[in-house]
Amino acid sequence: MDVSTQEIGPPETSLSVGEAAELVGLTTYTLRWYEQEGLVAPVGRDSAGRRRYTAADVEWLRLLTRLRRTGMPVRDMRRYAELARQGDRTRAARRALFEAHRARVLRQIGELEEDLKVLNYKIDMYQRTEGCG
Amino acid sequence: MDVSTQEIGPPETSLSVGEAAELVGLTTYTLRWYEQEGLVAPVGRDSAGRRRYTAADVEWLRLLTRLRRTGMPVRDMRRYAELARQGDRTRAARRALFEAHRARVLRQIGELEEDLKVLNYKIDMYQRTEGCG
DNA sequence: GGTTGACTTCGAGTGCGCTCCAACTGACAG
DNA sequence: CTGTCAGTTGGAGCGCACTCGAAGTCAACC
Numbered sequence: 001m002d003v004s005t006q007e008i009g010p011p012e013t014s015l016s017v018g019e020a021a022e023l024v025g026l027t028t029y030t031l032r033w034y035e036q037e038g039l040v041a042p043v044g045r046d047s048a049g050r051r052r053y054t055a056a057d058v059e060w061l062r063l064l065t066r067l068r069r070t071g072m073p074v075r076d077m078r079r080y081a082e083l084a085r086q087g088d089r090t091r092a093a094r095r096a097l098f099e100a101h102r103a104r105v106l107r108q109i110g111e112l113e114e115d116l117k118v119l120n121y122k123i124d125m126y127q128r129t130e131g132c133g
Numbered sequence: 134m135d136v137s138t139q140e141i142g143p144p145e146t147s148l149s150v151g152e153a154a155e156l157v158g159l160t161t162y163t164l165r166w167y168e169q170e171g172l173v174a175p176v177g178r179d180s181a182g183r184r185r186y187t188a189a190d191v192e193w194l195r196l197l198t199r200l201r202r203t204g205m206p207v208r209d210m211r212r213y214a215e216l217a218r219q220g221d222r223t224r225a226a227r228r229a230l231f232e233a234h235r236a237r238v239l240r241q242i243g244e245l246e247e248d249l250k251v252l253n254y255k256i257d258m259y260q261r262t263e264g265c266g
Numbered sequence: 267g268g269t270t271g272a273c274t275t276c277g278a279g280t281g282c283g284c285t286c287c288a289a290c291t292g293a294c295a296g
Numbered sequence: 297c298t299g300t301c302a303g304t305t306g307g308a309g310c311g312c313a314c315t316c317g318a319a320g321t322c323a324a325c326c
Contacts, residue, residue, distance in 0.1 A: 018272070028273090029315055037313095048322050050273055063255075066248045074313065095259035102252045105245055112242050115199045119235045122196075126228035151302065161303085162285055170283095181292050183303055207283065267326105274321065280314085291304065296297105 014044070014052035024061040031061070038078050039064055041085060070105045147177070147185035157194040164194070171211050172197055174218060203238045 021028045031051075034040045040060060043051045053061075067077050080097055083090040154161045167173045168184075173193060176184045186194075200210050213230055216223040 016272075017274095027315075030313085032274090033314065048273080050322085063251070066251050068313095070245060070248045070252075091259060091263075095256060098252055098256050098259070102249065102256065105249050105252060109242060109245050109249070112203060112238055112245070115203045116235065116238050116242070118196070118199050119203075119231055119238060123228060123231050123235065126224060126231070130224075149302075150304095160285075163283085165304090166284065181303080183292085201283095270323105270325085272322090275319090277317090279316070282312090283310105285308100285310070287306105287308075289305085291302105293300105293302090295300085 014054050015058065017051045017053070020051075020053035020058055020061065023058060024065055026061070026065065034061075034064065037074065039074065039081050041081070067101070070101070071108065072101055076101075147187050148191065150184045150186070153184075153186035153191055153194065156191060157198055159194070159198065167194075167197065170207065172207065172214050174214070200234070203234070204241065205234055209234075 015023065017028045017031050021031050024031075026034075031040075035043060035051075040057070043053055043057055046052050064077060067080070068074075076097070080094060083094045083097070148156065150161045150164050154164050157164075159167075164173075164184075168176060173190070176186055176190055179185050197210060200213070201207075209230070213227060216227050216230070
């Protein structure tokens with residue numbers, strides 16, 4: 001499975017805010033808010049001033065949703081977006097940011113697995129002592 | 134490792150709110166708030182009206198911190214606490230609650246592992262294209 | 267040409283989970 | 297007797313991440 005790209009239709013296709021929201025699993029409110037907060041560079045507009053999301057925009061949003069879901073604060077996502085907008089000279093910084101975040105995600109998974117053990121233990125106990133109440 | 138019990142000192146020992154907070158990794162504010170919110174049954178008091186946390190109280194708090202950390206909303210923790218206070222006749226409900234929560238935690242771990250892949254891919258990409266900027 | 271519906275902006279509101287403040291009390295050390 | 301310190305209460309405030317309402321614009325369809 002290639003995690004880097006995903007077809008979203010024919011080339012030169014662009015999506016409305018509603019379509020993009022649907023596709024990435026965020027609301028239109030959130031999409032506009034992300035733009036306002038600088039998590040997303042200003043999105044292109046059509047002649048009527050309506051947002052048009054390109055495949056690249058959608059890819060970026062997908063990445064953002066992953067960062068959010070793994071617990072990255074919006075503040076850090078903004079920082080990352082700013083770095084990305086500054087181009088190649090910030091590559092090292094962006095890589096460091098990802099590595100730090102990966103470490104946090106790994107720790108998170110480890111914690112969840114620990115907590116899962118306790119959950120399993122509890123459920124097992126409810127099972128073992130069934131009918132004793 | 135026995136996840137069900139942990140020594141916290143000689144028998145009949147009880148802890149102040151500050152000591153309990155330190156031990157379970159919450160603040161004194163949060164401990165009082167948990168009590169107020171019904172996540173913890175009213176804690177025993179000394180002659181001066183100060184809270185005294187027993188080993189059982191601390192165990193309960195440890196469980197709560199695990200539930201919180203795995204993303205259980207406070208509302209659901211309260212529900213669980215209420216069930217627990219109602220005694221054995223709610224065993225089935227509590228078990229169901231844990232099983233539902235375990236399913237969520239498993240899904241969570243799965244998602245995190247997916248997201249980790251993307252993170253790894255990105256970091257790898259920053260590595261592969263090093264010096265190309 | 268009127269209606270529908272998705273879009274626009276701006277600013278206010280919401281829900282969650284704490285977090286803190288003010289005012290006070292009581293135990294203990296010097 | 298006088299701090300100092302950890303505790304008490306009730307209620308206010310905060311940070312985060314959205315979420316929504318109001319008022320208006322525009323394109324498309326009947």
